[in-house]
Amino acid sequence: MTTAHELTKNQTLVFNTLSRAEGPLSAYTILDQLRGDGFRAPLQVYRALEKLLDYGMVHRLESINAFVACAHPHNHSHNHGMIAFAICEKCGQVSEFSDDIITQRVREWTTQNGFKQTKTTIEIRGVCAACGTA
Amino acid sequence: MTTAHELTKNQTLVFNTLSRAEGPLSAYTILDQLRGDGFRAPLQVYRALEKLLDYGMVHRLESINAFVACAHPHNHSHNHGMIAFAICEKCGQVSEFSDDIITQRVREWTTQNGFKQTKTTIEIRGVCAACGTA
DNA sequence: TTGACTAATGTAATAACATCACATATCGAG
DNA sequence: CTCGATATGTGATGTTATTACATTAGTCAA
Incomplete structure (x- = not known):
């Protein structure tokens, strides 16, 4: 079961900033x-991010x-599909x-090649519809 | 036509190292x-890499x-397919x-969403067959 | 050949991204 | 309370990439 994670203070601050x-x-x-909230060192951010990544948030x-904050309010338990990101190089928007x-x-390739995947990255760089027509 | 590119001295050194x-x-x-070949600064490497990336090498x-040096001796002119990489976190081998x-x-998604893609990254992290059974 | 343009190179400094090492604090289980 | 686990604070350091500017080498036209 994927319980809603109790976030610590720093995790909450980082997550809210991203959201x-x-x-x-x-x-x-x-x-x-987050300097105004007492953050002083990169590690405070990286540590919070590490947990938030773990939680899939x-x-x-x-x-x-x-x-980025995860766009879908998923249910990570099911739906183990890989997520792809389209990143606009003009405006920075991510879909x-x-x-x-x-x-x-991808699974077929990994299965056939005996490769145990742990994480997959799919990122499409380019220009989004809004920026392309502007 | 994709002519075989004439590489400069630094580009050749960097490419050979990767190969x-x-x-x-x-x-x-x-x-x-490449220190022994007179390289002293990161920029010498990054500049060569930039060209080699352009050339698809x-x-x-x-x-x-x-x-990494490109595994296929392609013909970049045809075959504009996206390339995926499977990276073993144990031994570092890349397929x-x-x-x-x-x-x-991917093209269907970009077309439907009016997204003009320029570059796409697909990277699978995990453990290769050799390392998995070892 | 000269001059002018372009591409490639050399070098130092700095920016941007990420982690290590160690000290301190907070909180729940027993 | 006390122990152990988790979270936090902080400085230093490690790693990756770019900026800025000077110099060199090759090309081509007059």
Whole structure:
């Protein structure tokens, strides 16, 4: 069962910062936004992020070294599909989606090759519809 | 037509270093291996890598901040499929593969959402067959 | 050849991202 | 209360990447 996690003070602060943000934030941007709340060192942010990532409440975007609050209020227990991110390089907006066929194809490859996957990153960089037409 | 690129001295050194390597290397590891050839600063490596990435001769692994020589002697002109990487966290070996269905599914999503993709990253982290059974 | 342009290179400094090491505090179980 | 586990505070350090500026090398036209 996926209980709603009790967040600690720092985890709550970091999560709220990410939730309020328009787009992804770097750890150091989060730090700066939380100076007023007593944050002084990167580690305070990274430690909170680590837990939030564990809980599936936050995603890390590897290609831009940044973090976003998870868009879906999932139920992580079921629905183990891989999540893909489309990141707009103009406005920074991130769209999150999950595709069963992609998930399945990846699993097929890993199964056939005896590869035990632990984490999969799918990130599409480009320009979103809004920025493309503007 | 994709002409074989004339590489400069530094590009050649960096490419050869990556080609000889068992697995992916960080820019700073490459730098260290090229000290004997007169390399002194990170920028010498990053500049060469930038070109090699342009030419499609090298890939960047976003999830581990490292670089590998491209496994396929492709023909980049055709075959615009997205490339996926399976990265073993035990031994560092990287397997490269391309899946038309995944490529197509991603394109469907981007088309439907008016997203103009420029680059796509697919990286599977885990443990390879050899390390899994060992 | 000269001059002017472009691409490549060299170098130092700095920025951006992330972790280590160690001390202190908080909280629940027994 | 006391022990152990988890969370936190803090400084230093490690790792990755870029900026800024000077220099060198190659190309091509007049």
